[in-house]
Amino acid sequence: MVLYRLCSISTNKAMNLLSNCVKIQNSVSQGAQPNQTRMNSRLNGSARLMLVSDLDYTMVDHDEPENLSLLRFNALWEANYRHDSLLVFSTGRSPITYKPLRNEKPLLTPDITIMSVGTEIMYGYGEAMVPDDGWKQHLNHKWDRDIVVEETNKFPQLTPQEEGEQRPHKVSFYVEKVVASEIMNVLSQRLEKRGLDVKIIYSSGIALDVLPKGAGKGQALAYLLKKFKLEGKLPYDILVCGDSGNDAELFSLPEVYGVMVSNAKEELLQWYAENAHRNSNILHATERCAAGIIQAIGNFHLGPNVSPRDFKDFQKCKVKNFSPAHEVVKFYLFYERWRRAEVEKSEQYFQNLKSVFHPLAIFVHPLGVELPIHQCMDAMAKSYGDKQGKQFWTWVDRLSSTQIGSDTWLVKFDKWELNDDERQCSLTTVLMSSKSEVPDAYTWLHMHQTWFDGVELKEPERWVF
Secondary structure (H helix, E strand, C coil), rough: CCCCCCCCCCCCHHHHHHHHHHHHHHHHCCCCCCCCCCCCCCHHHHCCCCECCCCCCCCHHHHHHHHCCHHHHHHHHHHHHCCCCCCECCCCCCCHHHHHHHCCCCCCCCCCEEEECCCEEEEHHHHEEEECCEEEECCCCCCCCCHHHHHHCCCCEEEECCCCHCCCEEEEEEEEEHHHHHEEEHHHHHHHHHHEEEEEEEEECEEEEECCCCHHHHHHHHHHHHHHHHCCCCCCEEEEEEHHHHHHHHHHCCCCEEEEEEEEEEEEHHHHHHHHCCCCCCCCCCCCCHHHHHHHHCCCCCCCCCCCCHCHHHHCCCCCCCCCCHHHHHHHHHHHHHHCCCCCCCCCHHHHHHEEEEEEEECCCCCCCCCEEHHHHHHHHHCCCCCEEEEEEEEEEEEEEEEEECCEEEEEEEEEEEECCCCEEEEEEEEEEEEECCCCCCEEEEEEEEECCCCCCHHHHCCCC
């Protein structure tokens, strides 16, 4: 394998580093997850932005089958925020019902997940998610699940939710709105007489959750912020995002910015009108779901708020601090648009893309085959428009870059493709260097991909990049 000599680090050293990086990446794909017991072990200091978002109808718009607003957010986050900020999902879903949503939608991997309406806090991702045992102990105070089940069984109007939504510190039901308020009052009194200290939350006009008094999305976030403060790593800015009644507690914390997406439900808007309408740090967005989150980032001046997906011409996609992350996100957006025939099929356009790679660069296909990069580019040229009019989207996740020389970087990320109903993922490592003669530009020297554990493709040889 031949690469040109780097200015500040020998080729052999660079390739050895790449080899070690790939070994680590392969071990992660086989389930040996990195240590995630610390809340923000990925960052050395305080997060620039801690974004805390509900999932259903906040981050995820179930009425948008192509998930365009979510894909816009993904590109914005990975290009501008992943390296120094924290993404937290705060959802009513349990770990059991969260997994199928991740398999269905192009969700990024969060640093922390608050689940089951704030009764579970998990660090890390995948099968190796680590629960916060301190939070579980905190919730045991004046809580007895058996007594809650016994008392709620006395209300025939309560229909238990699915088994996957029933958790150690959460008992959940469906109930009609017209009787919800009366049941909540009576049930609360009965549980108090039994010696319990509980909280009853009604949301989405149908869902009723009985939790320990100290639980909830707001209390879970407050607990995390207290831990960050003790570590000396309190985030500089915090943005909370929601659409329903069980998100109201998030907006009650004094140190946060908040956005209610335009499609927020009546119970959250009513809470806002009664409790927070004078709070200038809470925005009722004019955009739905993830688009509303992007709107809030701009409204509160929390950082860049223009997604790379918003640019039709990448020559106009100028950023203050260009980075390898921007380079990767832009490349895969072009790759997607090329195959969807959403960019002009011109020789000059494609030659500009080819110039990203060093002429002697090598691509290691997930099948293990080493290919000269020019051969891969020829294959890509022939693929123009082969996904036109089809469900074909790409996104990157968990993108990180490490500078290993004055002008050299190792970049790691998960590269995803959605091809009709087939989801494909490769763990990707790229060695790149900056172009001294061209500002805001990088040369890709080597690229190595391995299949994400469990991925089985019908036609793996058709995987281009």
